[in-house]
Amino acid sequence: MAGGTLPGTATDEADGSDRVVFHVDMDCFYASCERLRRPELAGEPVVVGMGYEEGETIGAVATASYEARAFGVESAMPISEALDLLPRRADADPDDPDAPDPEAAGRYLPVDLDFYKAVAGDVKAVLRDCADTLREVSVDEAYLDVTDRTAWDVAGGSAAAGESDGGGPPPSAAAGPAEARTLAEGYARHVKERIEREAGVPASVGVAPNMSTAKVASDADKPDGLVVVPPGAVESFLAPLPTAEIHGVGPVTERTLAEMGIETAADLAAADPDRLADELGERGPELHRRARGDDDREVTPTGLPKSLSRESSLSPTADEGTKRETVAALAADVARRTRERGCLYRTIGIKAVQPPYDVNTRARSLPGPVDDPDLVESVAFDLLDEFADDRVRKLGVRVSNLDFAESDQSTLGGFDAGEGTGGGGGTASDRGREGRTRSVATDGDGGKLTDWVGGEPSAGDRGETDESRDRRASERGEGQASLGEWG
DNA sequence: TCTGGGGTCCTAGGACCC
DNA sequence: TCTGGGGTCCTAGGACCC
Incomplete structure (x- = not known):
């Protein structure tokens, strides 16, 4: 097994569950696709709207680039509200004192799903090529089981250890678990770079021994993130996160948990599963397991629609x-x-x-x-x-x-x-x-x-x-x- | 947020069958 | 006829996800 990625890892994985799972999550995918065909949008606040037509104010935000999010524009927000936060660049007019400041204006574009699907096809081709098993969750998100292609072993043996910044404090909660460079991290970097090179759009990747942790990891450092959580670091990685970060905890469940005094994944991990079941039904114990990083679901290929x-x-x-x-x-x-x-x-x-x-x-x-x-x-x-x-x-x-x-x-x-x-x-x-x-x-x-x-x-x-x-x-x-x- | 569109899964009650 | 339990199917609603 891994020659000691972090203390306390390999031995309790005797059931062969020491898998390597990637969660690949495209960054503001629709906006990235628009930039791919309109390079002049690079670095600009971009808002892609559903039901939105040129010049209109109806519809909702499908995707906002990170530059647009800095102005408070969020997914699912009505376009009219987004325009209040971030006026249209097209409406900017240097000669009109009442017109919006071009520096604080964004580009508004209607959704072009066919084009995004074509780009997603390029992404998927890379993922298929890189995975033992690929589960595509949506047009911009997928899980890969790559256990047979890489491992949790520390890369380069002592060389990697020697160059590591092991003496200092962990860089950040997100990057912390990655401080011991593993083969898995190198492979994830390779996949990420191939996506960028062959499809032309950026992705964030989470790497973990199971799906639910990989999912949280890919979210932890967006955009353009790569967060690696080796076995043994899972619980400490999850512990400080608010419950809402756990996949499956939405606004209602978050509130219910808060009323039970459960605010973080650590609280959830420490809670009594029976009590959770009383409040949340079957989902309670499931969320309890996820908060502990205990998820033995196999990565299975996407099935047919229901x-x-x-x-x-x-x-x-x-x-x-x-x-x-x-x-x-x-x-x-x-x-x-x-x-x-x-x-x-x-x-x-x-x-x-x-x-x-x-x-x-x-x-x-x-x-x-x-x-x-x-x-x-x-x-x-x-x-x-x-x-x-x-x-x-x-x-x-x-x-x-x-x-x-x-x-x-x-x-x-x-x-x-x-x-x-x-x-x-x-x-x-x-x-x-x-x-x-x-x-x-x-x-x-x-x-x-x-x-x-x-x-x-x-x-x-x-x-x-x-x-x-x-x-x-x-x-x-x-x-x-x-x-x-x-x- | 006065709420866009396309999905998944779970729960609970009732009907019906043995 | 009452009693009971188990199983399945159907419908409606809710929570969640992207």
């Missing part, structure tokens, strides 16, 4: 026409995306948010998986009826209970032959669509399901478990394919 949805905000309205129009558009979009991804769904749901912020969800499950845009719309309309007289500020449509296996049957060829075309009508191109489109008849009084038109769900998936389907799918690499689609 649901797909689309939602959008409206200025609050009770108008039936507006609501139905919105839901129809959302339903069509969701149906289009599921079809593109070749997946069927068995549950269709809506979300209706009433002012001030009252979230309602309704869902209905079908007897079997379908790919039927008209049905998404009619079920969504049906569910919307309950809110016919209500003012809403946001509407959403969602499909879940996804089934990727059945559509494979059609893409593999044999599916549905002689079933959807039995009626005689239907061109070849109709068949192409019908092969994946199960229609369900609806009756006159509200679109209740009455019958299967296209027959039973294909024989192909009968008796097959979700697990085996997922496994088959991920063996074909679909888990990776799915990532590029996510935003």
Whole structure:
């Protein structure tokens, strides 16, 4: 094992859990992507806005560069509020005494997800190349298991030890654990540099023996950070952090913990798990483990999505026409995306948010998986009826209970032959669509399901478990394919 | 922060089945 | 018919994440 990275390490890792896990987190990713194609934005405050159009003040901040954050601009903040803190550079006019100071102005750009996904593809290519196992969490974040590629051994043996600043105080809480240079740190630096070189965007990397600690480590020194937490240093690294830094502790849990007198990870680590379970349910003991750096989850490849949805905000309205129009558009979009991804769904749901912020969800499950845009719309309309007289500020449509296996049957060829075309009508191109489109008849009084038109769900998936389907799918690499689609 | 959009997982209650 | 328990599925809501 490691020739003594830090005291007290190797021996209690006898279960073979002495893994090396990287968490790679791209720094203000959307803003970095914009800088990649517009180098003149380097060093400028950049704000990328969702729902934002040139010159508009609506929408919300998707990503703010660190220069913009210095002015107080934060993710999810309304653009109008961000403009108060950081005026638009375009509005600056040296000749107008009332215009904003160009020195205190920023660049505002709309989200261009397609471009960011292309850049993310370059990043992922590097990560895939560098990892034993890669789990992509989102477009700008991933875990890598690199246990078989590197180790916790101190790099360069005595040479590294000799050059270390071991006599002085730890540089900082974040950098402290890295003072003994390990092979893992060198490898992380290599990965980080490759991302920068081959994708052109900066990343922060956390290195630790498990996922939850690596996640906290990547956050500890952003941007452009590299924080290494060797086994044995985990608990002391986490101990001083406020509970909110622990992955899974949000505002509500933070408050609950504070009321219990738990403010830091050390407090959480020392708390009674039973008492935590009383207050927080199953999550209590889990957070307790994370605060102690005790996390034996394997890094597993990204799975297939569990649901797909689309939602959008409206200025609050009770108008039936507006609501139905919105839901129809959302339903069509969701149906289009599921079809593109070749997946069927068995549950269709809506979300209706009433002012001030009252979230309602309704869902209905079908007897079997379908790919039927008209049905998404009619079920969504049906569910919307309950809110016919209500003012809403946001509407959403969602499909879940996804089934990727059945559509494979059609893409593999044999599916549905002689079933959807039995009626005689239907061109070849109709068949192409019908092969994946199960229609369900609806009756006159509200679109209740009455019958299967296209027959039973294909024989192909009968008796097959979700697990085996997922496994088959991920063996074909679909888990990776799915990532590029996510935003 | 008067709240943007797309996801995940957990919980709890009810229906239904043996 | 009452009693009980266990299992699964469905729906709705909540917390959290990026």
